[in-house]
Amino acid sequence: MAELNIGNRIISHDGQYHPFSAVHKRQHSGKIIILKNKLGKTALTEDHLVYAIKIPNKRKYFDTKVKKGLAPAWYHAGALAKRDIILYPLFNEVSDKKYIEPDLSKNKYDFKSIQIPGQIQLSPDFLRLCGYFLAEGHANVKASRNSVTLCFNINEERYIQDVQTIVKSVFGLHTYVGRKPETNTAIVIINNVFVAKLFKELFGSGAAGKKIPDFMMLLPPGKQKHLICGMWRGDGHITFKRKFPRASYTTISEQLIQQMKILLLRQKIAPSLYSENESIKKGVHHKAAYRIHVDDRNSLRTLMSILSLDYYYCQTQKDHSWFDENYFYTPLSGYEAKPYNGLVYNLEVPETHSFVTNSLLVHNCGDIMKVYIKVKDGRIKDIKFETFGCVAAIASSDALCDLAKGKTLDDALKITDRDIANELGGLPQIKFHCSVLGSRALHAAIDDYRKKHPEAKKARK
Template structure:
């Protein structure tokens, strides 16, 4: 799965012109999508956010952690410099970098663009626009966690279904409904089921909520403009979500918090909301199961256990939390990234399509767990020819250390040679001049030789015109 136009989709659904989230935390446009048949080994890497399947040469933004006791300490790992590494090179214990979304687009209000049906004589008039204030964001969180739409002829409304003990939330929904929409709620308790239902009778508002947040628990999601709000503003949204479907347990050995939903898209969006708050988390998929005769659908769970992250969440939820001990920090944040350890690596044989993207400017995109380079290494070679000899040669590369080294070496080998001589430089020549390359890096020398030949071909085409 990759981030694609504000939701996570299979890479095969990507297309030119769509937007992905790049390693710089910005949304960038796909300039090209390619696919090819592949028959060989793929690598599956796993971390706290999920897993990714990719070819051995695909590049991942990461830190290679030396196998030395000094680097058991996080403070020493934090001194290491991130780079693009081939999946083949990475091992359990190396650190993957995941970008924190950076874009902020402030929107003060949203229009309720649902017309009132001419035969609707019962629904009370509501405002034509809603201000995106703390109250509406909190109510939106409650709805995503506990709300649903009932849409039947002449009977369309919003209902929140809560535990009978959640009286504070019931009262909060009641007050906000009156303040935001001028609507009075209807409340019905079901003692036998230990639930309470809060009804908002407005067909226009119900259809507006359905357009905004999706229909059905499995398809709930946040609109794009919610994801671009200032992180401080998003705290009210997190408050409503967590009070509805989350929990905080500070009394267990190893306090932690959690959130569960059957909507994959909503779970991924909540993950991004939390990362913007610098809250470290683990993301799990729980398979469908039957417990004591009750069927449970596949669910997605978010766990928060790191002490400092739990403190941040408790501040948002207005819960007092005073940790009594200090814990070793294994995951961390800086201004732009979440650093999480690679926890597993597997190899599988695969036969089928593999896909690559070319992304403008940043040349990268994210999956649901890792930050990936588009199309492996990129190399451009520029030549200046005088009397059929290469008088000047320059390169521009984006890739790993081996890609940079082979790019530099091709310029040394080609400078001063005739076009015919330069065109015969092989990947073995490049590797030998560098004193050899490991097998997983040999494609870098191939890339350099191919780029030089392409530059020569392009020159010959130009002089014929």
């Protein structure tokens, strides 16, 4: 979060991109909460608000159908527990771009490069080729050689022929296929400077640096199916030798795994994300890698349909996660509280006041309380509040108003956090900071009044 730049956009609770106006940081000494679900882990302060459903500890709420009847709300991270349901927004922003225009400029003395069309339609075939490249491809853009190579298993003849057919129909080019039985690999080569420049510009360089361009992330989900198909055919597989089949996808690009997550969620496919540290196994160096597993019955059926495969398993399987039109619902599988001393960060999103992490939807400021006072003859004649937060924060605001109304400014400044909590009949320890928020807001309102009315400050003396 510290590396983000003002003006960058981030997905909010409405499933749309929104710009954020500030990155806030502060020193924190105390507990942090690490929440884990299928989408990953997020570390938060215990008072940070998370959009979730609290699951009562009763037997009937083990049934997913019963859980679906509960209403979501904003809860402090410290108040959540395993089995509570996290809501994650489905990205729904769409911009249906029809074609792209490749760079057709070339060197002055380049007389050999074969021209490709000036407009490339974003057709299912081209998007599937893009998926193959993201999984298996590399673009060489050098003075001596310009080409795109895609590496397949030698037995993946169907995919090799698919690439050859697409390259011929989209670019009007022939490909060269080199087969190496000793390594069980087949390399498809496209010798063309324009194609090489296009793919490097679109998808980046190196396996760890690959990414999907923004305009492809905005395409309609129906088009994105073909991108997923090519990517999964290249870097994914499906295991059938288990009680329930499971699909897996692997990449060493952290950005690409998060983009694949978003693409799958748009198809209402529930992904489980994992990471593996860099290691050496049996003398072989393995880079840090990121994986997605799909084993939920309905999700796997949808994914296999995208891959043109039949789903023929009929075993009963419980679904603990589900979708509606706006959100993905998934249970917390891990909750850990640990001490922390260091910087914590937050974003300010002016329009929607919320943003997604890799695994949660959070409010951008925790609890927010604004207090307005009307003063006459040195006393608080009226007091109003605006509060965005949990039930305890709203109740604390209301109690504060009851305590402060009619008091002199000096007496109002004597209202403590404990006074507010006592007015409510007590607060749980995890919620006590709500009363702290109330007293601080009142003090700030009085200080602001006295700055604007110097005579009130003199009267105090």
